[in-house]
Every structure is written in structure tokens, then in C-alpha cells.
Amino acid sequence: MIKAKTERISFPAVAADPTKAVARQLVYFTAALLCSRGLVFGHYAPFGVAAVAAFPYAGLWSAVLGSAAGYLLPSSVNVPVHYLAAVLAAAAIRWTLNDMMKLKMHAIFAPMVAFLPMLATAMAIIFVNGSGSEAVAMYIAEAFLAGGVAYFFTRTSEVIIAGRSADEMNAQEITCAALSVGALLLPLSNLAIGPVSLGRVLAVIAVLFAAYYGGVSGGSVTGIAAGIVFSLSTSGLNYLSGAYALGGLMAGVFSPVGRLASVVAFIISNAVASLQVGNQEKVIGGLYEVMVATVLYMLIPQKAGAPMIGLFSCPDDTSRMDGLRRSVIMKLDYAAKALGSVSDSVEEVSKKLYSTCAPDINGVYKRTIDDVCSNCGLKVYCWERNYNDSMNSFNDLTEKLRSKGEVDRNDFNAQFASHCSRLAAIADSVNSHYREFSIKDAAESRAQQVRSMVADQFATTSNLLEDMAAELELYEQFDFNAAQKVGEVLRGAGILPIDISCRVDRFDRMSIEIIAAQAESVRMNKAELTDEISRVCGRVFQHPCVSVVKGKCRLQMAERPFFRVQTGCAQHTCANKQVCGDSWDCFPDGNGRQILLISDGMGTGGRAAVDGAMATGILSRLIKAGIGFDAALKIVNSALMVKSGDESLATIDLAALDLFNGNLEFMKAGAPISILRKSGRAVVIDAPSLPIGILNDINFTKSSDSLGDGDLLVLLSDGALAAGDDWICDTVEKWKGQVPQELAEEIVTQAIARRADGHDDDITVLVMKVKESDSSF
Known part of the structure; x- marks a missing residue:
């Protein structure tokens, strides 16, 4: 609003530039001339008077001259003096009342300035000529048309003077602008080559572009506006109002499928609406016009209609957006806490069940006593008079059972063996029941492991939801208007969007x-x-991060940050085999961070390659999908643990650089050191940790730093460190090149040459160089 007032006040001052002033007056003159040449009902031309009544006061006299010239030129208009008189009367009213600001700014001022002179001069002609009732009705209709078009011109002029862009216009202003353009194109309908009218060809092209870039709303509004204006031009064309409207609607419906589908939909719909009036000459000419227009439309570059993107988008509702954001955050946060409590409950119940239901080795001895001693004559002596000594004799067998898996009569203590007549039977019974015990104990341990893993998955899901809630908390608003514009761009590129979210965080950074x-x-x-x-969004974005899952494509974009990076990676395969046990990835996550990742599967060859590739692949996909680092690590860890019955281990070395502020976060799980060069000096980053695939409860060991213009980051697999890390630091410090790939290859080459223990290993070196966005590499 402030911008509009400023421009309105400063507008007359532009007259200091003679060239601009003359050009502006020429525009007013030409527009008024075109308006006065537009005919309705075959012999009436009210739009020149509407132009004089509605154009900005700074161009009033140019509009008067343009309209007068248009009415004086030869045409089929009835009684030109009637229009000249109305033009002069409208100009006189505006000149007289120009100082009455409140009156001239009223919405009905311009329509009344056009309507009253048109009606008054028309009544004078009727009085002099004694015209019939039909002529009276036509003159009254003409006066109303002049008033209505004057209103459209006024609203459109206000938007232009305010300097507002197309995407800032509301639905009423867009409709007024469409009807105003139609009134300017109407005179061109008389310029024809055979049955083909230039004006109507241009109108069809405009409808097709509006439908393609504005969808159903764009096609409908433009089709209705063009149909209304051109159907009034002469008798026999009233069918155009329905033909253009239906054609625009259907072209908008099929616009997501592509330009050709939109054109075919318009042609068929227009033909259906046209042919209902019969095989008349003008209808056939209209079909020719549509054919010519659609061919020209297909030949015009697609980008020519790009300014229409966002024109028919609806403004957003800030209060609704904020309420929706808070509601989603609250639900995610509550769901995260609920799942966290479920995880705690599962873990607690699991421990109680294990302590209550797990097999006890004392059960082995009890069953043996029941089987062998229950009917022995010495039962009273052994288990009543000497219970403690007898029980101790059995308990002494526990260590021997666990070490050997079975016992014989020589494993019993001498005192018990000396008086027991059934020692061999007892040994056999103990061995038999112990084998059953071992099987049950192994099964229960496995069940306990599964219960623990389930509890861990609940906790992981809880962390995942908490990460989502924390991410949404950063967003101040959701820009639905920008989302609609992005959708129109995607449809223009042949991409069918399912859902679009444009989010602005507290730092006024938009992500899509x-x-x-x-x-x-x-x-x-x-x-x-x-x-x-x-x-269309008025912001500069990075290229999108693209991922595909189950037939759906996800694109994540963030504004172009302060820093940009260049990366390079080199690898060496142990013994020059075909597969490498190391796997790596490097990508932007769509939220303004650059991710570097190396995973080293334990060992070499195919088994290590599977583990490393699996860890890298799953982790990369989860991060691209917006999952937090900690939750993603736990998911990958669980995947490795359940992949097979064999042990699967892999290291994870992950670095995330915030390209807006240079903050760098290191996350390591069993990974070796990394090298950071800041201000020309190499620094070793070390964070001892365990690899994934061993324990259920695994976490990253984290550290942080920052990078600036020209700094380097080097991630390594352990194969590069066989000869130590001093030489790597020295190499990184002395490197003066510009291409990180060259440094990565140099480190790999030296690592192979410096290894002196006679062994070989997979080697991966990933190098990232940071530069400011406005500088060149």
C-alpha cells in the first residue's frame, strides 16, 4: 500500500523526462483510438467514451484526441456526432470535478461519467429523429455497456498505476483486466483475411495460454471474457460466448497433460458449442479461426506465456496457515511422546517377562531329583537329613555343564558319589534336561533380543516424529500463493504435481x-x-534434490545459500577387485545443507561391498526424505542387524555443512579421522565410536566446526591411513590446486605407495572445497 501511494504521488514528476512523457501520452492516444473503433451490435461504439471517462487524468486529453480521431475515421458506426458529443461531455465533467477528490475516487464515478453523456446524447438523437422503441433499447444498452467498460478500465488503470505485478491481483481485478484487454482487441476483429479475424485469433491464443498456465480458473476467466466481448461485435456471433467459455474451461482441465492435450480439448469443446447453431457461414469461419489460432499457439515458444504464471493463483490465508502449522506440530510432538512411552513400557515389560519366564538351571536339577530320587530308598537320607549337602553337590555341576555341555559320574563330589547308588542315572538325567534347558534358554534370549529391537524401533519412530516436529517449528508460515505458482510451473514443464509445500522459516528462507x-x-x-x-517466487533457489519412491517423485529445494561447494572423490579397490567395500555419496539435502557420506563395510570384497552400499544407500535415501540423522542411523543399524543371520558391520562417516552460515557437523559411527583445512592449516577431527550392526542402541559421536571461503574438508576410509595421517595433513596443507578431484586422486595414489606392510585395502577419499556463492572456483 505504501509503495502504491508513493508511485501515485511521484507519477507527475516523471514528466521531467520528455521521452517518457511523450511515450505515455502516445499510449493513451492509441488505446483510446482502438477503443473507439470497437463495434458492438454491428453499428455501436461506446468504448471510446468509456476510455475518456476511465483513463488516468494525466492522459485525459490524449484519450479525448484518440477517441475523437477514431470516431471521425470512416466506419459503419451510427451517428458519429453522438459519440463526439459524449466524448466532449465526459471530458468536461472530469475536468470540472477533478478537484473533488472524494467524488472522483468513488467506484461509480467513471461509470456514471460514461453512462450519463452516452444516454443524454442518445436521447437527443431519438428526440430529433423520432426513433422507434427498438432503437431506444439499443441506445440504453449501449450506455450501460459504456458504464460497465469504464468500470473495468478504471480498476485495470489503478492496478497499473500502483505498480502491482500480475500475481498480486485479486480475482476481480484479473477479470476486469481480461475484459479491458478484450475491449482493446475488439477493433482487430474487423481486420480479416477471408473468414479469419485477426482479433478473434489473438483472443483464442490468449485463452489457450491462460488455460495452460492458469489451469481451470485461467481458462474459464479468459474464455468467458473473450466470448462476452467478441459475441457483442456483430449479429450471428452470440455463440462465441459459450464456445470460448467452454473451450477455455476444458483447455484448463487438460492443461496438466500438456500443450497438445489442452489444444485438442479447446478445439473439440469449441466445435461442440459452435455447431449447435447450425452450419452457418460465420460459424464455419469461427472454426477456421480456431484452427489458425491453435497452430500459431503451438508454434509460439512455450515460455512466451510464462508471465501468466501466478496470475490466477489465490492469495493465502495467513491465520489459517499458522493454525494449521501449530496443529500439525502439536500432533507430531504428542505422537512422539506417546511412542516414546510405548517404548519404555515395552522395555519394562520385556525385562519383567525375562526375569519371570526365562528358564532356570535349578529346574534341571529339580526334574532330575523328581525322575531318579523320588522312588529311591535313600531319599530321606539325601533330601531330608542332608538336603544342603545334596543340593550343593548338584550346584557344583553348573560350571561343568556350561563348560562341557554334559557331566558324568566323576564330576560329582566324593561325598555324594560314595553313598548314591543311582549316580549314572542321575548323570544321564541331568544331561538330558540340560539339553532341553539350553534350547529354551537360546530361544528366550532370541525373543528378548527381538523384544528389545521392537522397543528400539518404537523409540526410533518417536525420535523421527520429534525431528519432524522440530523442523516444522522452524517454519513461520506456509506460502500457499507461491505453492500455486510452483504448481503452474511444474505443469508447464510436463510434471504433474500431487502436493506442494512452500515454507518460510524464521530467517525468511523459503524451502519447497x-x-x-x-x-x-x-x-x-x-x-x-x-x-x-x-x-515466480521472487527468490533464487538451488537445483532440486530429487528422490523417487514407489512411483512418486520428491523434489526438495532451498534458497541459494551464501556458500557453494565443489567435491571430488577417488577410490582404490583392494587387490584391484571388481567391487569395493567402501561406498560414498555426496548431495544437497534440499534444506540448505551439503551432505558428505562414506561407509566402509567390514573386510573387503563382495560381503563388505554389500554392507557398505546398503548403509550408504539407505542412509542417503532417508536423509533426502527429510528424516533426521539420528533416527536414520538407527533405522540403518536395524536393517544391518536383521539383514541375515551372519554379523554385518559397517562404519558411517557423515559431514553436514550448512551452506547459509558455514556451520559444519561431523557424525561418526566407527569411522576414522577426517582432515579439515581452515585458513591454510590442516586440523585432524577424531571421534572414537562403534560401527553399526553390532548393538541395538547405537548413536553417532558428534563434533562441530565451521568453514569459510576456500576451506577444505577431507573424509577418508581407514585404508588411506595405513601409513599414518601426518603425511595427509601435510599434503592437504600444501595443496594449491582448484579442483578437489585432483587432491582426492593424489591422496589415494600416495596412500597406495606409502603402505609398507605388504597388505592392501579398499581406499576412499572424499574432498569438498567451500567458496562463497558470488565467487568462482
Whole structure:
């Protein structure tokens, strides 16, 4: 609002520039001339008077001259003097009342300035000529048309003077602008080559572009506006109002499928609406016009209609957005706490069940006593008079059972063996029951492990929801208007969006998340797509992070940050085998962070390659999907543990650089050191930790630092460190090159040459160089 007032006040001052002043007056003159040449009902031209009544006062006299010139030129208009008189009367009213600010700013001022002179001069003609009732009705209708179009011109002029862009216009202003453009194109309907009218061809092209970029709303509004205006031009064209409206609607419906589908939908719909009036000459001419227009439309570059993106988007509702955000955050946070309590309950019940239900080795001895001693004559002596000594004799067998898996008569103490007549039977019974005990104990241990894993999964899911809630908490608002514009860009690129979220955080940084249908035939040009989205949103974005899951494509974009990176990676395979046990990845996560990742499967060869690739692949996909680092690690850890019955181990070395502020976070799980070069000096980053795939409860060991312009980060697998790390630090410090790939290859080459223990191992070196976005590598 402040911007609009400032421009309105400073507008007359622009006259200091003679070239701009003359150009502006020429525009007023030309527009008024075109308006006065537009005919309705075949012989009436009210739009020139509407232009004089509604155009900005700074161009009043240019509009008067343009309208007068248009009415004086030869045409089929009835009684030109009637329009000249109305033009002069409208100009006189505006000139007289110009100082009455409150009156001239009223919404009905311009319509009344056009309506009253048109009606008054028309009544004078009727009085002089004695016209019939039909003529009277036509003159009254003409006066109302002049008033209505004057209102459309006024609203459109206000938008132009205020300097508002197309995407800032509301639905009423868009409709007024469409009808105003139609009134300017109407005179061109008389310029024809055979049955084909230039004005109507341009109108059809405008409807097709509006439908493609504005969807159903764009096609409908433009089709209705064009149909109304051109159906009034002469008798026999009233069918155009329905033909253009239906064609625009259906073209908008099929716009997500592509330009060709939108064109075919318009042609068929227009033909259906046109042919209902019969095989008349003008209808056939209209079909020719549609054919010519659609061919020209297909030949015009698609980007020509890009300014229409966002024109038909609906404004957002800030209060609704904030309420929705808070509701989602509350539900996620509560769900996270509920799952966390479930995890605690499962763990607690699991421990109680294990202590209550787990097999006890004393049960082995009890069953043996019941089987062998219950009917022995010495039972009273052994188990009543000497119970403690007899029980101790059995308890002494526990260690021998666990070490050997069985016992014989020589394993019993001498005192018990000396008076027991059934020692061999007791030994056999103990061995038999112990074997059953061992099987049950192993099964219960496995069950306990499963229960523990289930509890851990509940805790992981709880952490995942907490991460989502924390992420949503950072967003101050959801920009639905920008989301609609992005959707129109995607449809223009042949991508069918399913859901779009444009989020602005507390630092006024926008991130975009898109879920789209996966189209195998569409080749996504990330550069062009990013440029178009940046243009319609008024922000500069990075190229999208793209992932595909179960037939759906996810695109995550963030604003272009302060830093950018260049990376390079080199690998050596142990004994020059075909597969490497190390796996790596490097990608932007779509939230303004650059992720570097190395996973080293334990050992070498195919088994290690599977573990490393599995860890890297799952972790990368989860991070791209927006899962937090800690929750993603636990999921990968569980996947490795249940992958097979054999032990699967892998290290994880992850670095996340915030490209907006340079903050760097290291996360290691069993990974070796990393090298950081800051201000030309190499620093070793070490964080001792356990690899994944061993324990249920696994966590990253974390540390943090920061990077600036020209700094380097080097991630290594343990194969590069066989000869120590001093030489690597020295190499990194002395490196003066510009391409990180060269440094990675140099470190790998030296690591192979420096190894002197006669062994070989997989080697991976990942190097990242940081630069400010406005500088060049």
C-alpha cells in the first residue's frame, strides 16, 4: 500500500523526462483510438467514451484526441456526432470535478461519467429523429455497456498505476483486466483475411495460454471474457460466448497433460458449442479461426506465456496457515511422546517377562531329583537329613555343564558319589534336561533380543516424529500463493504435481517440497525448472534434490545459500577387485545443507561391498526424505542387524555443512579421522565410536566446526591411513590446486605407495572445497 501511494504521488514528476512523457501520452492516444473503433451490435461504439471517462487524468486529453480521431475515421458506426458529443461531455465533467477528490475516487464515478453523456446524447438523437422503441433499447444498452467498460478500465488503470505485478491481483481485478484487454482487441476483429479475424485469433491464443498456465480458473476467466466481448461485435456471433467459455474451461482441465492435450480439448469443446447453431457461414469461419489460432499457439515458444504464471493463483490465508502449522506440530510432538512411552513400557515389560519366564538351571536339577530320587530308598537320607549337602553337590555341576555341555559320574563330589547308588542315572538325567534347558534358554534370549529391537524401533519412530516436529517449528508460515505458482510451473514443464509445500522459516528462507507423479517420458531440466520457480517466487533457489519412491517423485529445494561447494572423490579397490567395500555419496539435502557420506563395510570384497552400499544407500535415501540423522542411523543399524543371520558391520562417516552460515557437523559411527583445512592449516577431527550392526542402541559421536571461503574438508576410509595421517595433513596443507578431484586422486595414489606392510585395502577419499556463492572456483 505504501509503495502504491508513493508511485501515485511521484507519477507527475516523471514528466521531467520528455521521452517518457511523450511515450505515455502516445499510449493513451492509441488505446483510446482502438477503443473507439470497437463495434458492438454491428453499428455501436461506446468504448471510446468509456476510455475518456476511465483513463488516468494525466492522459485525459490524449484519450479525448484518440477517441475523437477514431470516431471521425470512416466506419459503419451510427451517428458519429453522438459519440463526439459524449466524448466532449465526459471530458468536461472530469475536468470540472477533478478537484473533488472524494467524488472522483468513488467506484461509480467513471461509470456514471460514461453512462450519463452516452444516454443524454442518445436521447437527443431519438428526440430529433423520432426513433422507434427498438432503437431506444439499443441506445440504453449501449450506455450501460459504456458504464460497465469504464468500470473495468478504471480498476485495470489503478492496478497499473500502483505498480502491482500480475500475481498480486485479486480475482476481480484479473477479470476486469481480461475484459479491458478484450475491449482493446475488439477493433482487430474487423481486420480479416477471408473468414479469419485477426482479433478473434489473438483472443483464442490468449485463452489457450491462460488455460495452460492458469489451469481451470485461467481458462474459464479468459474464455468467458473473450466470448462476452467478441459475441457483442456483430449479429450471428452470440455463440462465441459459450464456445470460448467452454473451450477455455476444458483447455484448463487438460492443461496438466500438456500443450497438445489442452489444444485438442479447446478445439473439440469449441466445435461442440459452435455447431449447435447450425452450419452457418460465420460459424464455419469461427472454426477456421480456431484452427489458425491453435497452430500459431503451438508454434509460439512455450515460455512466451510464462508471465501468466501466478496470475490466477489465490492469495493465502495467513491465520489459517499458522493454525494449521501449530496443529500439525502439536500432533507430531504428542505422537512422539506417546511412542516414546510405548517404548519404555515395552522395555519394562520385556525385562519383567525375562526375569519371570526365562528358564532356570535349578529346574534341571529339580526334574532330575523328581525322575531318579523320588522312588529311591535313600531319599530321606539325601533330601531330608542332608538336603544342603545334596543340593550343593548338584550346584557344583553348573560350571561343568556350561563348560562341557554334559557331566558324568566323576564330576560329582566324593561325598555324594560314595553313598548314591543311582549316580549314572542321575548323570544321564541331568544331561538330558540340560539339553532341553539350553534350547529354551537360546530361544528366550532370541525373543528378548527381538523384544528389545521392537522397543528400539518404537523409540526410533518417536525420535523421527520429534525431528519432524522440530523442523516444522522452524517454519513461520506456509506460502500457499507461491505453492500455486510452483504448481503452474511444474505443469508447464510436463510434471504433474500431487502436493506442494512452500515454507518460510524464521530467517525468511523459503524451502519447497514437491511430491509429483513419476513420469518416465519426461526429462527434467533442473536448471530451467529452477530458473522458472525462482522467477515466480521472487527468490533464487538451488537445483532440486530429487528422490523417487514407489512411483512418486520428491523434489526438495532451498534458497541459494551464501556458500557453494565443489567435491571430488577417488577410490582404490583392494587387490584391484571388481567391487569395493567402501561406498560414498555426496548431495544437497534440499534444506540448505551439503551432505558428505562414506561407509566402509567390514573386510573387503563382495560381503563388505554389500554392507557398505546398503548403509550408504539407505542412509542417503532417508536423509533426502527429510528424516533426521539420528533416527536414520538407527533405522540403518536395524536393517544391518536383521539383514541375515551372519554379523554385518559397517562404519558411517557423515559431514553436514550448512551452506547459509558455514556451520559444519561431523557424525561418526566407527569411522576414522577426517582432515579439515581452515585458513591454510590442516586440523585432524577424531571421534572414537562403534560401527553399526553390532548393538541395538547405537548413536553417532558428534563434533562441530565451521568453514569459510576456500576451506577444505577431507573424509577418508581407514585404508588411506595405513601409513599414518601426518603425511595427509601435510599434503592437504600444501595443496594449491582448484579442483578437489585432483587432491582426492593424489591422496589415494600416495596412500597406495606409502603402505609398507605388504597388505592392501579398499581406499576412499572424499574432498569438498567451500567458496562463497558470488565467487568462482
